[in-house]
Each structure stands twice: as structure tokens, then as C-alpha cells.
Amino acid sequence: MINTNYTFKNLLAFNVSGFACVAFIVFLTSTQPFYLNEVLDINHNLGNIIGNLGLIDEILCILSSPLIGTLNDRINTSSWRLNGAKIIQFIGFSIISLSLFSYAKLINSLNKMYFVRGVFAIGVTSIMSMIPVLLNELSNSDFEFKKIVFWRRRHHHRESNEVSNKNGKYSALIGISTGLGAIFSVSMFLTLPVRLNDNYPNLSNKSSLQLSYLILSILSIIVAIYLLIFLYNSNKSNNQVVNPESQPLLPSTKPNYLQLLHHGIKISSNNSKIQLSFVGSFVARSTTVLTAVFIPLWVYHFYHDSGKCDALDKNNCYDGYIFAAILTGVAQTIGLILSPIWGILIDHRKVGSTLCLLLSSILGLVGCFGICFNSNLDPRNFHTFFFVSLISSLQIGSVITSMSLLSSLQSDTSIGSLSGLYSLCGGLGILILNKVGGLWSDSWILAPFALLGAFNILLTITSSYNLYK
Structure with missing residues (x-):
């Protein structure tokens, strides 16, 4: 349609x-x-x-x-x-x-x-x-x-169904x-x-x-x-034109709720691109937790343990909070700037969503393990800004490309069920990184970065398989 x-x-x-x-x-x-x-x-x-x-x-x-x-x-x-x-x-x-x-x-x-x-x-x-x-x-x-040039009246709709x-x-x-x-x-x-x-x-x-x-x-x-x-x-009857090349995902008879849910699961189990979008959602949402929770925690941990907090009140790490805000702010700004670049690459016929997801996972690998293997735990250096910016690039890249993979399905019959499963995978990513990463960080403050790096290994393998199969 x-x-x-x-x-x-x-x-x-x-x-x-x-x-x-x-x-x-x-x-x-x-x-x-x-x-x-x-x-x-x-x-x-x-x-x-x-x-x-x-x-x-x-x-x-x-x-x-x-x-x-x-x-x-x-x-x-x-x-x-x-x-x-x-x-x-x-x-x-x-x-x-x-x-x-x-x-x-x-x-x-x-x-x-x-x-x-x-x-x-x-x-x-x-x-x-x-x-x-x-x-x-x-x-x-x-x-x-x-069409954004809204003062220009369009008299004809595009005739092509493509x-x-x-x-x-x-x-x-x-x-x-x-x-x-x-x-x-x-x-x-x-x-x-x-x-x-x-x-x-x-x-x-x-x-x-x-x-x-x-x-x-x-x-x-x-x-x-x-x-x-x-x-x-x-749902307006005059809003849709049938594309002869698209095939309906369900028969014309009205399915019940459980049939729709089951069909969405069946489609995802047989479509490697949809599965790849789920893995991308898992990694993307995990990365948001790392950026919002564990990067500030790392900064606070350094300031607290190195005695750089308030001499009279060790719980007052104002300078640490300021630096954490600057670090995450710079990274998020870079991610925002890269958004249109990811969009252009996804639409380029020689690149596409799968290769973009592979590229974003590699950036995430370098960023996460770059921080883990850096012997200097002081975050106040150029290397930290560089690696955190790579992680932010992973975040925006995986969000955009995974959504692009899922939304490119040319039928709306089961898109809701698939979108729900997509959100479920993202929620699992948040839950695992929050709980496992949080517990592990008590013994090693950079553990969440290593865990997200492992997630990116999975994403790299999955996207590589889809790209070269």
C-alpha cells in the first residue's frame, strides 16, 4: 500500500x-x-x-x-x-x-x-x-x-506506485x-x-x-x-493505493488479536533484516543508559576517589557535575550533528541501512573498548571526549538505522506488532545494562563500557552476516 x-x-x-x-x-x-x-x-x-x-x-x-x-x-x-x-x-x-x-x-x-x-x-x-x-x-x-514549500500548490499526485x-x-x-x-x-x-x-x-x-x-x-x-x-x-479509504509488487502479510479476513501477535512474531523469525533491527534497538537503547547514567557515574567516581570534591563535604562534587554535563553535552551535540549524515548514507544506494549499522557498531566498539583499555582513569582529557563522541555516534547511528530497517517494510498489516517487539528488545537492553552494568561497576567502574562493547560485538557479527550473506 x-x-x-x-x-x-x-x-x-x-x-x-x-x-x-x-x-x-x-x-x-x-x-x-x-x-x-x-x-x-x-x-x-x-x-x-x-x-x-x-x-x-x-x-x-x-x-x-x-x-x-x-x-x-x-x-x-x-x-x-x-x-x-x-x-x-x-x-x-x-x-x-x-x-x-x-x-x-x-x-x-x-x-x-x-x-x-x-x-x-x-x-x-x-x-x-x-x-x-x-x-x-x-x-x-x-x-x-x-511539499515543505507549502505555499506552492501541487495539482497532481505522483502517478508512480513506487x-x-x-x-x-x-x-x-x-x-x-x-x-x-x-x-x-x-x-x-x-x-x-x-x-x-x-x-x-x-x-x-x-x-x-x-x-x-x-x-x-x-x-x-x-x-x-x-x-x-x-x-x-x-484508514481513510481514499488514502491508499495498492502497490502490485507488495504482498499482504495476512489474508483479507479480519484476524483476531492473538493471530496478529503470533503473525508478527512469525514474520520477525523469518526476516533477517527485521531481526537485525531488533539487535540494533537492543544496542541503541543500551547506549542511552551508558550516556545518561554510567558516564556521569564514572566522572563522579573519579572526582570523589581522587579527592577533588569539596574538602568540607565529600558528597559535594560540583566541579564533577559540571564536567559530566560538558562531556555528555559535547557528545550529544556531535550525535545530533551526525543525524542527517546517517540519514544520507542510509538512503545512498551504495551504502544502505545494513552497512550503516555495521559502521555504527564498529564506532561503538572503538569507543567502548578505547575507554576500557585506557590506563588513565582520569576522564579530563582529549581521548575521553573522542571515545565518548564515538559512543554517541553509535547511539544515534543505531537508532536511525534500526528504525529505518524496520519501517522500510512495505506493508502495514503487522507493523504495529513488529514495532512492539522492537521496543521490547530496546527495553531488554536498558534493563540488562542497568542491572548487570550497575552491579559490575561496584567492582570496576568501567564495566558498563565493556558490557556495551560486548553488545556491539554481537551487533557487528549480526550486521556483517546480513551484509555478506
């Missing part, structure tokens, strides 16, 4: 989805320690509590993502007027709005916080599980970048959007409580933080309504 009448408004809504979701994730995860302290008056065992909150996130992601993905396929094979991705995106942001409202008004105990964080995780999983589905709609559409090779560029675009969402959240959302405090001196720290959650709750429901209106609706 080729989706016709795909407009710039649909493309913008798709990118707003990734932008907004990541922005809300960054805000909530970054403010958790302050919420525990200011709102719930908890100032002990914060690390253990935050770790448990993250564990709840990933367990629910692993359990729910295949079910949510298959729900998309179930809606699309029913007589609904709206397609599954559009509905699930609306529900996902509505759930995020409800959870943020609960943070603002309803939570008064740690147990309630655990429950609401689980609700938030379901909302995030719903949204992120639909990103490859939305990308698949775009990749198999008649959209062309010249989809132009822009899948990599579309994947890079959503990669850039999510990266910008994280930057926007750090600069705007995270500073919101402080700005509220400055403008309204009568507000306490607790009240300003709760008010920030309330404001973002309202913003989330606005995003949900916006997406319900402007996301592409592939």
Missing part, C-alpha cells in the same frame, strides 16, 4: 510526537530526586528509590510494548475510521497528562509515586512504540520534501526531533520551577515544582489533541 495525500502537517505532527515525548521523559526523570525531597520529604536512599522507579519503567515497557504494538494492528484491521497509531498516540499523551497531574495534585506517599510512575511508563511506551509505525506510514507515502528512497532521511529527521526535545526540556522545562519561584516569591519550592507538573500536564493534553487532529490517518 502507498499512502497518498501525506502532507507537511502530517510530517510536522509526527516529529512533534517524538519531540514532546522525549521532553516529558527528560523532565520527569530529572526532577525525581527533587520531587522526593521537596514534595515527599524523603532525603535518604534516593539512589535505591530512583533505581526502583527506573526498574518499574523498563519492566512495564517490556511487558506492554508487544501488546500495544499489536493493538495498533487490531485497530487497523477493524472498521475504525481512525488508524491505530493516531488513536494510540492520543491515548499515550493523555496518560502522560494524567500522570503529570497526579504528580502535581494527588501523590502524597512513595507507594502512590511508584504507581503513578508505572502509569507514566505505559503512556511513554504507547507513544514510542508507535514511532516506527508512523515512520512506516511516512516511508510508504507519496510525501516529498518539496516509494522514493528517503527512508533514512525521515529516520534522521525523527532522530533530530527527539534530540531537540531533550535539549528543549533541559533548557525550558527543567528551569520552570526556578523561574516560577523567581516570578512568584510567595511560592515555596514544593509548590513551584508541583505547579510545573500541572503546567506540563496541560501541555501534554494539548499535544494529544493536536496529534489526534494532524497525524496522518491511513
Whole structure:
């Protein structure tokens, strides 16, 4: 099927989805320690509590993502007027709005916080599980970048049923959007409580933080309504043209929920490119944990053990926090700059997604083991910035290429189930690196880098096999 009448408004809504979701994730995860302290008056065992909150996130992601993905396929094979991705995106942001409202008004105990964080995780999983589905709609559409010149009226649709090779560029675009969402959240959302405090001196720290959650709750429901209106609706009968070269993945009879889930698993077990995208998702999501958690932990460990923290308060490592922010900030900026380059390489007929995934895994290997085998544990040197930048290149490269591989499937019948399995593999990567890497880092601070390096060996072998078979 080729989706016709795909407009710039649909493309913008798709990118707003990734932008907004990541922005809300960054805000909530970054403010958790302050919420525990200011709102719930908890100032002990914060690390253990935050770790448990993250564990709840990933367990629910692993359990729910295949079910949510298959729900998309179930809606699309029913007589609904709206397609599954559009509905699930609306529900996902509505759930995020409800959870943020609960943070603002309803939570008064740690147990309630655990429950609401689980609700938030379901909302995030719903949204992120639909990103490859939305990308698949775009990749198999008649959209062309010249449609962005919205003042030029197009009188004729493309007559060819062939989809132009822009899948990599579309994947890079959503990669850039999510990266910008994280930057926007750090600069705007995270500073919101402080700005509220400055403008309204009568507000306490607790009240300003709760008010920030309330404001973002309202913003989330606005995003949900916006997406319900402007996301592409592939279920309109006049929106699709049959490509004679594409084969349906299921018979025309309407399958039930379990049949859809089983069929998605069957397709992935018989398609090496889909399997490769799953391995790419596993490595990509693992890399986000290394960047967000274990690089700052390494920096803090060095500053603490070398006596470079505050002489009067060893727990005050302000300089360490500043350096960790600079290190990760530089790496993330380099990754953001490389996004369009990965997109161009993916679409190049002599390169493609599989070779790009191989290249990104090799960069990750050099970055991870370069840090592990560096005898100098002091991160304040050029080598560290170089190797961490390679790891960031791995992160953005594996995200974009794995999504590109999955979304290039030219049928939407089981794309939701496959997208759910894709998210499940990513959740497993996060869970394993978090727990195994965290435990191992107590005896060797660079252990998470070695573990991610091992993951990249797997990705290198898998992508090499797919490239040369």
C-alpha cells in the first residue's frame, strides 16, 4: 500500500510526537530526586528509590510494548475510521497528562509515586512504540520534501506506485526531533520551577515544582489533541493505493488479536533484516543508559576517589557535575550533528541501512573498548571526549538505522506488532545494562563500557552476516 495525500502537517505532527515525548521523559526523570525531597520529604536512599522507579519503567515497557504494538494492528484491521497509531498516540499523551497531574495534585506517599510512575511508563511506551509505525506510514507515502514549500500548490499526485528512497532521511529527521526535545526540556522545562519561584516569591519550592507538573500536564493534553487532529490517518479509504509488487502479510479476513501477535512474531523469525533491527534497538537503547547514567557515574567516581570534591563535604562534587554535563553535552551535540549524515548514507544506494549499522557498531566498539583499555582513569582529557563522541555516534547511528530497517517494510498489516517487539528488545537492553552494568561497576567502574562493547560485538557479527550473506 502507498499512502497518498501525506502532507507537511502530517510530517510536522509526527516529529512533534517524538519531540514532546522525549521532553516529558527528560523532565520527569530529572526532577525525581527533587520531587522526593521537596514534595515527599524523603532525603535518604534516593539512589535505591530512583533505581526502583527506573526498574518499574523498563519492566512495564517490556511487558506492554508487544501488546500495544499489536493493538495498533487490531485497530487497523477493524472498521475504525481512525488508524491505530493516531488513536494510540492520543491515548499515550493523555496518560502522560494524567500522570503529570497526579504528580502535581494527588501523590502524597512513595507507594502512590511508584504507581503513578508505572502509569507514566505505559503512556511513554504507547507513544514510542508507535514511532516506527508512523515512520512506516511516512516511508510508504507519496510525501516529498518539496511539499515543505507549502505555499506552492501541487495539482497532481505522483502517478508512480513506487516509494522514493528517503527512508533514512525521515529516520534522521525523527532522530533530530527527539534530540531537540531533550535539549528543549533541559533548557525550558527543567528551569520552570526556578523561574516560577523567581516570578512568584510567595511560592515555596514544593509548590513551584508541583505547579510545573500541572503546567506540563496541560501541555501534554494539548499535544494529544493536536496529534489526534494532524497525524496522518491511513484508514481513510481514499488514502491508499495498492502497490502490485507488495504482498499482504495476512489474508483479507479480519484476524483476531492473538493471530496478529503470533503473525508478527512469525514474520520477525523469518526476516533477517527485521531481526537485525531488533539487535540494533537492543544496542541503541543500551547506549542511552551508558550516556545518561554510567558516564556521569564514572566522572563522579573519579572526582570523589581522587579527592577533588569539596574538602568540607565529600558528597559535594560540583566541579564533577559540571564536567559530566560538558562531556555528555559535547557528545550529544556531535550525535545530533551526525543525524542527517546517517540519514544520507542510509538512503545512498551504495551504502544502505545494513552497512550503516555495521559502521555504527564498529564506532561503538572503538569507543567502548578505547575507554576500557585506557590506563588513565582520569576522564579530563582529549581521548575521553573522542571515545565518548564515538559512543554517541553509535547511539544515534543505531537508532536511525534500526528504525529505518524496520519501517522500510512495505506493508502495514503487522507493523504495529513488529514495532512492539522492537521496543521490547530496546527495553531488554536498558534493563540488562542497568542491572548487570550497575552491579559490575561496584567492582570496576568501567564495566558498563565493556558490557556495551560486548553488545556491539554481537551487533557487528549480526550486521556483517546480513551484509555478506
